Amino acid sequence: MVGFWHRLGTKGKALYSATLSPPFSSPLTLPHIWVPTQTPNRPLSSGFHRATGQTRSAAEIMSGKPIAKDIKLRVAAEISRMKAAIGRLPGLAMVLVGYREDSHAYVHIKLKACNEVGIETSIVQLPQDCTQDRLIDVVSSFNSNPSVHGIIVQLPLPEHLDEETIINFVSPEKDVDGFHPLNMGNLALRGREPLFIxxxxxxxxxxxxxxxxxxxxxxxxxxxxxxxxxxxxxxxxxxxxxxxxxxxxxxxxxxxxxxxxxxxxxxxxxxxxxxxxxxxxxxxxxxxxxxxxxxxxxxxxxxxxxxxxxxxxxxxxxxxxxxxxxxGPVVISMLLSNTLDSAKRAYGFT
Amino acid sequence: MVGFWHRLGTKGKALYSATLSPPFSSPLTLPHIWVPTQTPNRPLSSGFHRATGQTRSAAEIMSGKPIAKDIKLRVAAEISRMKAAIGRLPGLAMVLVGYREDSHAYVHIKLKACNEVGIETSIVQLPQDCTQDRLIDVVSSFNSNPSVHGIIVQLPLPEHLDEETIINFVSPEKDVDGFHPLNMGNLALRGREPLFIxxxxxxxxxxxxxxxxxxxxxxxxxxxxxxxxxxxxxxxxxxxxxxxxxxxxxxxxxxxxxxxxxxxxxxxxxxxxxxxxxxxxxxxxxxxxxxxxxxxxxxxxxxxxxxxxxxxxxxxxxxxxxxxxxxGPVVISMLLSNTLDSAKRAYGFT
CATH class of the missing domain: 3.40.50.720 (NAD(P)-binding Rossmann-like Domain)
Structure with missing residues (x-):
């Protein structure tokens, strides 16, 4: 089958580049990241365990905790550097409608994580029967607030609210969840970079x-x-x-x-x-x-x-x-990372 | 395996609805469309030929020509109705940079098809070495021209021009090619409807x-x-x-x-x-x-x-x-259909 791809390889450079650079480079995926110490000799390109010829008696457990810890440390360091340089902190705003035990648990985890790394947070909780206009007002006020760099509308929303319409109102520049269709389209289209993954x-x-x-x-x-x-x-x-x-x-x-x-x-x-x-x-x-x-x-x-x-x-x-x-823990750390990236973009801080 | 999906079926109504409505309803996919007369008894839900139990001596040739003809007739009829009702016609603008034989052939086919159904067309051809700013100027003028309802930037562009940037400048409301990331994101996200597929x-x-x-x-x-x-x-x-x-x-x-x-x-x-x-x-x-x-x-x-x-x-x-x-012929007829849809939206004509 080499012939097939060899012929394909002549089609165009973008699609068929042999050397692959990371689709999204962020400070968090640069060298010197945490990697599991128990597998020091497994190069990135070696493929799956079964392909290395190593005898493995058990599956490797891919814990997210050390990765999340590493990312949080790196985000915290960047925030300190930003604060020292320009006197600003990243800000994350969350909007909750009504009471759902799982949503409150997630918000709690996010708050705790933001606090650990130095991200300012605002939470607005609206009653279960709030109107769509009221929710849009809240989102709009966060859109225009220069101290807010990330906006999360905690899903799912009550049924009388239209999730798509609300998400459309989140500024793509503050859409740290990456759910805005503009970000999703840029994720789908190779060659483009979404503001947030x-x-x-x-x-x-x-x-x-x-x-x-x-x-x-x-x-x-x-x-x-x-x-x-x-x-x-x-x-x-x-x-x-x-x-x-x-x-x-x-x-x-x-x-x-x-x-x-x-x-x-x-x-x-x-x-x-x-x-x-x-x-x-x-x-x-x-x-x-x-x-x-x-x-x-x-x-x-x-x-x-x-x-x-x-x-x-x-x-x-x-x-x-x-x-x-x-x-799970890595997801939360990625939210911190997206919020930091957004603040850096907003302040032109590199 | 029924059990697997049965259990999945409890998860949510949007993803797992048993009754499927067409993802995109347009006048062109309503009943009374052209369907091949040689297969009158093959219901839509009967599955593949091999699943019908019918003995087939040869593959069915899925010609696009009768479908394209049918769509063109329907688009032309809608355009006549729009012209009679509001005195307006759909308009399609095309931008070409430099000379490529294949691009000119495609543009020629599109022009011919537009002419057949009554869509007005404008073409701007810029020299091979035109600047990005000049191309953006042209696109912007079409964006703000109320007689233009669809804009096509004929791809590929010369290498010195940034295709992504140019496509971003096409108004999503006139992006009849459907290549704008906003349209692509809405295509990827179930529950949302892109303005153009x-x-x-x-x-x-x-x-x-x-x-x-x-x-x-x-x-x-x-x-x-x-x-x-x-x-x-x-x-x-x-x-x-x-x-x-x-x-x-x-x-x-x-x-x-x-x-x-x-x-x-x-x-x-x-x-x-x-x-x-x-x-x-x-x-x-x-x-x-x-x-x-x-x-x-x-x-x-x-x-x-x-x-x-x-x-x-x-x-x-x-x-x-x-x-x-x-x-091929169906692709061209879909361009006519998208342009008609855009004009109807612009004029609020239903």
Whole structure:
């Protein structure tokens, strides 16, 4: 099959460049990043574990905690440098409508993380029955506030509010979630750079790169196509030159397609739906599911689990993210990173 | 596997709706459209030929000509109605930089088609060495001209001009090519509707629907990921709930993936690269390639051919678009349709 791609290679330089530079360079993906010390001899280009010829007795657990910690340290250092140089801090604004336990938990985590690195935060909480105009007013005021560099409208919104319309009102320059269609279009279009990459796919790629998983040319399957995670991860993996198949509720026999994948990303929202016999031996799994399941042994009465049956999968795969402690912490650190990037752009600080 | 999707079905109504309405309803996709008369008894939901149990001795040739003719007639009728009602016509502006034989041929085809249906056209041709500012001036003047409802910057541009910047300047309301990142983002995001769907993917879906090819849940492979055709076709097929895999120059063993596809869309630009042993028996092939190959028997010295080895493929597949006469004519008619839609929006004419 070399002939096929050799011929393709003559088509154009942009699509078929042999040397791949990172699609998105940020201070956080420059050299000297944290990488797992237990795999010092696995070069970035060595491919999957099974391809290295190394005998592995168990799957590598791709913890997100050390990566998140590293990113937070680097964001905090940059914020200190910015404060010292121009006397400004990044600002993140969050808008909540009504009360949802999960939304409040997420907002709490974000607040705590912002506080750790020195990002100023504002929260506006509106009543469950607030009007669309009132919500748009709040978003507009954040759009025009020069101290606010990132705006998050916590989803999901109550049903009487139109999520698309609200998101359209968030200034693309402050859309740190990356959900604005302009940012999504620039993510889809190679050669263009979105102002913000959504945090979940950014975290997924960061995990793969830091654990030295080769992406180029690998068969990747993304299960689910939400804009928050699945869709945008498909687009970003494709920018990294994976061959991406996107699965969803209309897919027939999903396990047949998943079983051929080198990289499996799950964004389903159903605990333990991906079983070990769906996974190719040696595959790399990134589990984006965050599902609460009842657990009488837990002090809170429930525990968090992913989409992938972890206990089964670790016997089959070469690497897997745990839930909790996998993608989640990295997602939060990416939000901090996006907010910092936005503030730097706003102040022209480099 | 029913259980898998049954459980998924509980997740949310938007993603998992069982009753699918067309992602984009336009007057051109309403009932009473032209459909091939030779297949009167093949209901839209019957799936592929091989699934109907009908004995087929040869592949169905999915000609685009009758579809294009039908669309043109409908566009012309709408334009007459608009002219009679409000005394206005749609206007399409084209900008050409320098001289390229293929670009001029495309522009010629577009001009001819516009003339047939009653769309006014303006063309500005700038010299090969024109400055970026001059090109932006021209685009801006079309943006502010109320008689212009569609703007086409004929690609590719000379290398000294930045294509992305120019396309960003085209007003999204007049971006009948659908290449603006805002339109592309709205195409990627289910639940949103782009103002314009790029003409090539729109033509691809139109061909599949009119030839009663079921898309939902089918394994579709798109070979190539250009914004003009491959990328946007992947996104549109996904909106129609196909399970889409996008192949490109970094894909390993592409034939293995193509061989499992119910629907194969090719956007490679290399004549005859897709051979019959790459295709699953009974697959449906949409060939978007438009390649010139030398042909001493042709009066022009060359002929146009697709990416798929047609003579081989017709022995294997259940349906295939010819080149020329397949996707091409429908693409042009979609440009007319997009321009009409834009004029109707601009004048508030329904």
């Amino acid at each position: 959504p945090c979940a796919p950014k975290a997924c790629i960061e995990l793969l790169l830091r654990y030295r998983v080769e992406i180029i040319g690998k068969n990747a399957v993304v299960i689910g196509r939400s804009k928050i995670a699945g869709l945008s991860t498909s687009l970003l993996l494709q920018r990294h030159h994976a061959t991406v198949s996107t699965l969803h509720s209309f897919t027939n026999n999903p396990e047949q397609i998943i079983r051929r994948a080198d990289i499996v990303v799950s964004d389903v929202g159903i605990p333990n739906i991906v079983r070990c016999d769906w996974l190719m031996p040696g595959a790399v799994v990134v589990d984006m599911g965050t599902n609460s399941v009842k657990d009488p042994n837990s002090p809170r009465g429930f525990r968090t689990t992913g989409d992938v049956c972890y206990e089964e999968a670790i016997k089959v795969v070469s690497a897997i993210t745990p839930v909790p402690g996998g993608v | 790029p003409c090539a993917p729109k033509a691809c879906i139109e061909l599949l629907l009119r030839y009663r090819v079921e898309i939902i849940g089918k394994n579709a492979v798109v070979i190539g990921r250009s914004k003009i055709a491959g990328l946007s076709t992947s996104l549109l097929l996904q909106r129609h709930h196909a399970t889409v895999s996008t192949l490109h120059s970094f894909t390993n063993n592409p034939e293995q993936i193509i061989r499992r596809a119910d629907i194969v869309v090719s956007d490679v630009g290399i004549p005859n690269i897709v051979r019959c042993d790459w295709l699953m028996p009974g697959a449906v092939v949409v060939d978007m390639g438009t390649n010139s190959v030398k042909d001493p028997n042709s009066p022009r010295g060359f002929r146009t051919t697709g990416d798929v080895c047609y003579e081989e493929a017709i022995k294997v597949v259940s349906a295939i678009t010819p080149v020329p006469g397949g996707v």
